Amino acid sequence: GAVVSQHPSWVICKSGTSVKIECRSLDFQATTMFWYRQFPKQSLMLMATSNEGSKATYEQGVEKDKFLINHASLTLSTLTVTSAHPEDSSFYICSARSGPAEGQPQHFGDGTRLSIL
Amino acid sequence: DAKTTQPPSMDCAEGRAANLPCNHSTISGNEYVYWYRQIHSQGPQYIIHGLKNNETNEMASLIITEDRKSSTLILPHATLRDTAVYYCIVNGTSYGKLTFGQGTILTVHP
Numbered sequence A: 001g002a003v004v005s006q007h008p009s010w011v012i013c014k015s016g017t018s019v020k021i022e023c024r025s026l027d028f029q030a031t032t033m034f035w036y037r038q039f040p041k042q043s044l045m046l047m048a049t050s051n052e053g054s055k056a057t058y059e060q061g062v063e064k065d066k067f068l069i070n071h072a073s074l075t076l077s078t079l080t081v082t083s084a085h086p087e088d089s090s091f092y093i094c095s096a097r098s099g100p101a102e103g104q105p106q107h108f109g110d111g112t113r114l115s116i117l
Numbered sequence B: 001d002a003k004t005t006q007p008p009s010m011d012c013a014e015g016r017a018a019n020l021p022c023n024h025s026t027i028s029g030n031e032y033v034y035w036y037r038q039i040h041s042q043g044p045q046y047i048i049h050g051l052k053n054n055e056t057n058e059m060a061s062l063i064i065t066e067d068r069k070s071s072t073l074i075l076p077h078a079t080l081r082d083t084a085v086y087y088c089i090v091n092g093t094s095y096g097k098l099t100f101g102q103g104t105i106l107t108v109h110p
Helices: none
Strands: A004-007 A010-013 A019-025 A032-038 A045-051 A067-073 A076-081 A090-097 A112-116 B009-013 B018-023 B032-038 B045-050 B061-064 B070-075 B084-091 B104-109
Touching: A004 A090, A010 A019, A019 A032, A019 A090, A019 A112, A032 A067, A032 A076, A045 A067, A076 A090, B009 B018, B018 B032, B018 B084, B018 B104, B032 B061, B045 B061, B045 B070, B070 B084
Parallel strands: A010 A112, B009 B104
Antiparallel strands: A004 A019, A019 A076, A032 A045, A032 A090, A067 A076, A090 A112, B018 B070, B032 B045, B032 B084, B061 B070, B084 B104
């Protein structure tokens, strides 16, 4: 159980285009989903937290107008990188939690490797 | 959330137990200890978590000291596929945010 699916797993696109990444919880309802970014040889950095039906909460330094997050249902959250540029190239990973944080682990997708040319 | 300290790297022979330590001396009473691992180019995988008592599941065992200031993740019979970065994270906020440190790079040798 507790499977999180992320799509696409790999995307290459031209500078200036927008890219949408989907994160789905397949066998549980996710009240909260998280989006992380990981640059080569670095650890995961939390970008934002989204709760179903409400606006996402962004970490300091993350541009909310550039990284649009939508969590319209209990099983789907999307991250759209708008007007992507080469510096946005990274490994983007989502996670989902089904209930209250205390004692409830997050489960992660397999990540999306984004390359902007 | 409490910070954690882990050794940057460890080696283990295949078939032997891998014991990964984590120090979390500033942990507070309502904070859980979580362990995740990340195999190269994949998302992190949840392993185990605990509050006060030792825990065991099909993947590993978690030993938490009585004062809760440190813990050890035990992989009883390490295989080559257990080579990964292992993260020890302490979290207890209702917000649920996880802060990843640098973790321990575990290399399992044949």
